[in-house]
Amino acid sequence: MVQNEITIAGGGLAGAVAAITAAGHAPGTAVTWLVAESEPLEELSRTGSDQRLITRLCDDPSELLPCFPRGGNDVLPEFYAFGPQQTLEWCQRHALEGLTRENGTLRLAEEAPPLAAQLTALARRVGVNIRTEEKLVAVEAKPQGGFWITVTNERTVQCQRLILAGDPLNTPQAARAAESLGHTVERPVPSLFNFLIDDPLFKNMRAERVKNVLLSLPALGLDTSGPLELHPWGLAGEAVLALSSRAARELVQPQGQALRINWCGPLKVSRLLEERVRLHPRQRLVSEPVAELPDPVWAHLLTASGLDPDRYWGQLKKPELRKLKESLELTELHLTRKKLASPERAICGGVERGEIDFETMASLRSPGLYLAGDIVDVDGFAGGPHRQWHWTSGHAAGLAVCDRTRH
Known part of the structure; x- marks a missing residue:
């Protein structure tokens, strides 16, 4: 001994x-x-x-x-x-x-x-x-x-x-x-992994970054906020890492798990849209993204809302603004796989x-x-x-x- x-x-x-x-x-x-x-x-x-x-x-x-x-x-x-x-x-x-x-x-x-x-x-x-x-x-x-x-x-x-x-x-x-x-x-x-997602949102996507989103896994009752990175294969960034840490056990098999994104994070979406209509009525939608969203994300949200990117902000009716608000507040994706972040x-x-x-x-x-x-x-x-x-x-x-x- x-x-x-x-x-x-x-x-x-x-x-x-x-x-x-x-x-x-x-x-x-x-x-x-x-x-x-x-x-x-x-x-x-x-x-x-x-x-x-x-x-x-x-x-x-x-x-x-x-x-x-x-x-x-x-x-x-x-x-x-x-x-x-x-x-x-x-x-x-x-x-x-x-x-x-x-x-x-x-x-x-x-x-x-x-x-x-x-x-x-x-x-x-x-x-x-x-x-x-x-x-x-x-x-x-x-x-x-x-x-x-x-x-x-x-x-x-x-x-x-x-x-x-x-x-x-x-x-x-x-x-x-x-x-x-x-x-x-x-x-x-x-723990601490990225989300791989097969969705049209990521088609031809370059590496993009959104400053502050609200990210949630509704089936698990978990959410977090922070910067989000978008890649051709899916999502990364601080918000994803924090959420994956909290849900590490539940996401051992992540396939099909619903993931929701509020693209404006803590900001009040209705107020952001009202400001765009009031301050930029003669600007085209495509040239004035809300919350400084990257162009590919903004274009995807306009399409999802049924809006022509060349419309002017001042032309939007209340039902159209309501639909855009819904798209900004809730984009639902489904996880395909995960991969370790490092x-x-x-x-x-x-x-x-x-x-x-x-x-x-x-x-x-x-x-x-x-x-x-x-x-x-x-x-x-x-x-x-x-x-x-x-x-x-x-x-x-x-x-x-x-x-x-x-x-």
């Missing part, structure tokens, strides 16, 4: 940050990082993943809140404690090579070693014992405190404190371990947030247990926001296992 003081199970970014932080703040402590894959941080090397992205930069962490459709209010205070600015300082303090700012993100320069390689080397440098190809099999709490951990080949590891940081989809053993230690685990399913997969599900102290990422069910990253039921948009959650939760857990307060 191998005995460690601190064990981290999970080979992703949250696990790496937790292991490095714990070893750095508790020199001489035996810190072991269990990685199921052949190399640590394989998720950062996945095809299509941004291998050099560190996080999204912002002046105020509250700017990240809209990027977390699930768990945003829980994680926001922790972003103030350790957010993008603190992540930058952490990287500088640990001398990561090639740090650069680009388009609102913190990333590594092309000529610098990839993030996965740098963090793995850093973990070894601070004394982390990295055990690759060691999958978590089972965890049992010891009566006197601490844990027995069974890994690949029935090897047993004993530790005083444990951080679970595994992806519950790729490594369901992490979720089962949390359940065995008293936690409620929501069944994990992929290779950096987000997950709906994991350990219930109410069972975790987010300040320390400590379990409220099992003393000595901490949770970080994707195993927690938090959804963040792919890219910078998702990675920041891994930095923040991994750092909080890594400090807490050392009984250190954050600074």
Whole structure:
């Protein structure tokens, strides 16, 4: 039996940050990082993943809140404690090579070693014992405190404190371990995806963007608002991501699901139409879209309303305005399929947030247990926001296992 003081199970970014932080703040402590894959941080090397992205930069962490459709209010205070600015300082303090700012993100320069390689080397440098190809099999709490951990080949590891940081989809053993230690685990399913739709609206469609729509799934009683992107294959954008997060389980099989769009979002449509008639009576309909809608969308709505695009606004009768109002407020489409919005997969599900102290990422069910990253039921948009959650939760857990307060 191998005995460690601190064990981290999970080979992703949250696990790496937790292991490095714990070893750095508790020199001489035996810190072991269990990685199921052949190399640590394989998720950062996945095809299509941004291998050099560190996080999204912002002046105020509250700017990240809209990027977390699930768990945003829980994680926001922790972003103030350790957010993008603190992540930058952490990287500088640990001398990561090639740090650069680009388009609102913190990333590594092309000529610098990839993030996965740098963090793995850093973990070894601070004394982390990295055990690759060691999958978590089972965890049992010891009566006197601490844990027995069974890994690949029935090897047993004993530790005083444990951080679970595994992806519950790729490594369901992490979720089962949390359940065995008293936690409620929501069944994990992929989240944050785009909607593929076969409809005349998208015929010959270029990539277009609408500033603010109201999007709803009437059968599920769910709606959200925000920017919407239109593509030849269907819909994307913040509104779609937020709705797909809330409906991730119900949309495991999305085919045929009705989706409704109010193209004007929170704006009062009748007032917008009245203003067009009053202010632009001699303008053709086609040249004066409502709510700055893209030309292809506006043309489609005029056709759906039975209106000639070359008519003048001042010529429209009340029944015609009523029909146009109905089209603007309710366009119904039907989902064909879905596709993940990014290779950096987000997950709906994991350990219930109410069972975790987010300040320390400590379990409220099992003393000595901490949770970080994707195993927690938090959804963040792919890219910078998702990675920041891994930095923040991994750092909080890594400090807490050392009984250190954050600074």
